[in-house]
Amino acid sequence: xxxxxxxxxxxxxxxxxxxxxxxxxxxxxxxxxxxxxxxxxxxxxxxxxxxxxxxxxxxxxxxxxxxxxxxxxxxxxxxxxxxxxxxxxxxxxxxxxxxxxxxxxxxxxxxxxxxxxxxxxxxxxxxxxxxxxxxxxxxxxxxxxxxxxxxxxxxxxxxxxxxxxxxxxxxxxxxxxxxxxxxxxxxxxxxxxxxxxxxxxxxxxxxxxxxxxxxxxxxxxxxxxxxxxxxxxxxxxxxxxxxxxxxxxxxxxxxxxxxxxxxxxxxxxxxxxxxxxxxxxxxxxxxxxxxxxxxxxxxxxxxxxxxxxxxxxxxxxxxxxxxxxxxxxxxxx
Amino acid sequence: xxxxxxxxxxxxxxxxxxxxxxxxxxxxxxxxxxxxxxxxxxxxxxxxxxxxxxxxxxxxxxxxxxxxxxxxxxxxxxxxxxxxxxxxxxxxxxxxxxxxxxxxxxxxxxxxxxxxxxxxxxxxxxxxxxxxxxxxxxxxxxxxxxxxxxxxxxxxxxxxxxxxxxxxxxxxxxxxxxxxxxxxxxxxxxxxxxxxxxxxxxxxxxxxxxxxxxxxxxxxxxxxxxxxxxxxxxxxxxxxxxxxxxxxxxxxxxxxxxxxxxxxxxxxxxxxxxxxxxxxxxxxxxxxxxxxxxxxxxxxxxxxxxxxxxxxxxxxxxxxxxxxxxxxxxxxx
DNA sequence: TTGTAGGCGTTATCAG
DNA sequence: CTGATAACGCCTACAA
Numbered sequence: 001x002x003x004x005x006x007x008x009x010x011x012x013x014x015x016x017x018x019x020x021x022x023x024x025x026x027x028x029x030x031x032x033x034x035x036x037x038x039x040x041x042x043x044x045x046x047x048x049x050x051x052x053x054x055x056x057x058x059x060x061x062x063x064x065x066x067x068x069x070x071x072x073x074x075x076x077x078x079x080x081x082x083x084x085x086x087x088x089x090x091x092x093x094x095x096x097x098x099x100x101x102x103x104x105x106x107x108x109x110x111x112x113x114x115x116x117x118x119x120x121x122x123x124x125x126x127x128x129x130x131x132x133x134x135x136x137x138x139x140x141x142x143x144x145x146x147x148x149x150x151x152x153x154x155x156x157x158x159x160x161x162x163x164x165x166x167x168x169x170x171x172x173x174x175x176x177x178x179x180x181x182x183x184x185x186x187x188x189x190x191x192x193x194x195x196x197x198x199x200x201x202x203x204x205x206x207x208x209x210x211x212x213x214x215x216x217x218x219x220x221x222x223x224x225x226x227x228x229x230x231x232x233x234x235x236x237x238x239x240x241x242x243x244x245x246x247x248x249x250x251x252x253x254x255x256x257x258x259x260x261x262x263x264x265x266x267x268x269x270x271x272x273x274x275x276x277x278x279x280x281x282x283x284x285x286x287x288x289x290x291x292x293x294x295x296x297x298x299x300x301x302x303x304x305x306x307x308x309x310x311x312x313x314x315x316x317x318x319x320x321x322x323x324x325x326x327x328x329x330x331x332x333x
Numbered sequence: 334x335x336x337x338x339x340x341x342x343x344x345x346x347x348x349x350x351x352x353x354x355x356x357x358x359x360x361x362x363x364x365x366x367x368x369x370x371x372x373x374x375x376x377x378x379x380x381x382x383x384x385x386x387x388x389x390x391x392x393x394x395x396x397x398x399x400x401x402x403x404x405x406x407x408x409x410x411x412x413x414x415x416x417x418x419x420x421x422x423x424x425x426x427x428x429x430x431x432x433x434x435x436x437x438x439x440x441x442x443x444x445x446x447x448x449x450x451x452x453x454x455x456x457x458x459x460x461x462x463x464x465x466x467x468x469x470x471x472x473x474x475x476x477x478x479x480x481x482x483x484x485x486x487x488x489x490x491x492x493x494x495x496x497x498x499x500x501x502x503x504x505x506x507x508x509x510x511x512x513x514x515x516x517x518x519x520x521x522x523x524x525x526x527x528x529x530x531x532x533x534x535x536x537x538x539x540x541x542x543x544x545x546x547x548x549x550x551x552x553x554x555x556x557x558x559x560x561x562x563x564x565x566x567x568x569x570x571x572x573x574x575x576x577x578x579x580x581x582x583x584x585x586x587x588x589x590x591x592x593x594x595x596x597x598x599x600x601x602x603x604x605x606x607x608x609x610x611x612x613x614x615x616x617x618x619x620x621x622x623x624x625x626x627x628x629x630x631x632x633x634x635x636x637x638x639x640x641x642x643x644x645x646x647x648x649x650x651x652x653x654x655x656x657x658x659x660x661x662x663x664x665x666x
Numbered sequence: 667t668t669g670t671a672g673g674c675g676t677t678a679t680c681a682g
Numbered sequence: 683c684t685g686a687t688a689a690c691g692c693c694t695a696c697a698a
Binding site: 334335336337338341348349350353372374375376377378 | 686691692
Binding site: 034035036037038039041042045047049052056057058059060063064066067068070071074079080081082083084095098100101102103212213238241244245248267268270271272273 | 367368369370371372373374375378380382385389390391392393396397399400401403404407412413414415416417428431433434435436545546571574577578581600601603604605606
């Protein structure tokens with residue numbers, strides 16, 4: 001019963017007789033032996049760990065992404081190292097360095113906050129991608145070497161805008177929290193729709209501070225400043241909830257006087273009253289796909305560097321109805 | 334410039350001349366050298382990593398806990414290994430084993446789902462606590478060896494119940510998702526209040542399925558079954574939001590006909606209309622305290638095994654007012 | 667099928 | 683202050 005034999009048992013080698021295997025396992029059990037992970041890592045050059053980066057895991061959407069990623073990785077016997085970077089570029093770089101210095105097997109960047117406008121600022125991502133597989137969720141890196149899985153947000157927003165306009169809105173506005181990759185993508189969908197309806201896009205989109213009451217206040221200010229709007233397309237459900245609060249506070253009827261759409265089909269969309277029409281961007285699909293692709297990459301297989309899928313429109317009470325045949329839909333949470 | 338010197342530079346030893354230190358750093362820079370974390374771990378017997386266990390990181394409350402813990406640990410240069418165990422005992426044990434087998438420096442169990450009724454089922458926690466410091470957030474282990482930081486939920490719920498009754502409710506009910514440690518604690522506060530007002534507690538508390546529409550449906554069923562209630566104390570804001578939906582669907586006026594309180598002061602409490610009266614259990618305080626204590630334990634210092642703090646009542650629109658002097662309060666998110 | 671021995675990349679303990 | 687050198691605990695040819 002040498003050290004080597006123990007190692008073989010540990011690694012499930014088939015070159016061990018059933019008898020000794022059992023004996024080894026017994027002894028391990030009795031002595032409460034746990035192999036040293038570091039030494040193991042040294043030898044195998046991996047600890048089966050992937051680093052997950054996100055700006056803020058307390059965001060209701062990202063929280064769900066994190067959860068699903070972790071569960072999926074665990075199924076493949078990978079552990080997850082979570083890093084909440086915040087929104088500062090420098091912090092993101094620091095965290096990424098940390099992860100790399102810990103020899104993670106791969107990186108998953110959750111959320112579109114990781115793509116900077118200035119491509120130079122993405123250099124560290126390119127560098128990282130040379131060392132380990134890097135997966136971007138809802139973000140695309142130009143030259144790449146990294147993999148990305150993205151939802152076709154532009155299309156979804158375009159369709160939503162088309163629908164709002166079709167339902168009678170003549171002055172829709174677009175509200176987003178920041179012009180991140182996803183913010184810009186969604187905005188492009190909004191603009192495409194406006195263009196298709198020969199509506200001007202100038203002065204129709206706004207950056208809005210975070211928070212539900214803040215958003216409501218922001219819209220009240222907008223109205224006070226003389227901006228006309230009869231519908232609001234928000235880039236997430238929280239903003240949309242704020243828009244709903246705005247309408248309620250001004251005595252506007254939803255959806256008769258004012259229509260609202262959110263994004264993500266989160267709990268907030270059904271917590272709000274009236275319940276919010278939103279886009280379900282299928283987080284579950286996003287996460288299982290990403291992890292599945294990642295596993296393939298780690299096995300050395302070739303996978304497409306970019307996969308895109310589309311969102312589903314969930315019609316609820318903040319938009320008008322053309323017909324009444326629809327069934328109620330559950331939030332994705 | 335031997336290997337030993339490099340090591341010393343890496344570990345910031347003071348026994349290196351400034352000249353050679355600089356030279357080493359230069360060479361490291363040029364060759365893009367990154368020390369091997371596993372070998373490092375082998376030598377130091379730590380990788381400065383703590384394992385965070387939670388049942389479901391997509392829960393709006395736990396998500397915030399996770400976020401705050403990670404940030405706080407990172408400030409102390411510890412990385413976080415996240416494990417979402419779900420609610421099955423077996424999975425919890427598996428995850429805990431995984432973490433232990435990876436030689437984490439400590440464990441943090443976030444949420445009260447980790448304390449089982451049958452103390453035998455907590456054996457694995459006691460075992461774990463013998464190997465590394467174990468911190469329980471919102472949960473207490475009887476004999477211990479583990480540390481716990483808990484909010485005095487019983488008191489908070491008692492006060493809320495007292496207040497509802499004082500404001501005219503004669504038939505309050507208590508709604509919770511499960512009889513976890515925290516569920517039971519809150520329930521005890523509820524019962525204490527009822528007893529204080531000579532109200533019977535029999536048939537006044539209920540286990541309610543998850544989900545906002547489900548909760549609303551549950552209350553409608555309850556009413557249909559002939560249960561009388563004019564106020565609902567929910568153990569979290571999601572349940573409370575469901576209760577609000579119930580009242581709206583039945584045309585009850587809030588708070589005149591029906592009062593509601595939530596718990597956690599989460600985004601849901603202000604997303605709902607009307608906004609929900611809730612208890613702020615100060616997650617931030619919880620997390621910073623826990624990590625700070627953990628750091629002390631890791632430094633070998635003695636810290637109390639149990640620290641308790643109290644929640645703040647946040648009065649909003651789902652409960653009646655005695656006086657009107659209060660100021661609006663922001664959610665803790 | 668099993669045991670032996672070298673190597674993995676650091677840290678830490680000694681001498682110099 | 684610096685340089686050998688023995689751990690650290692496991693993995694993996696290679697030998698038996």
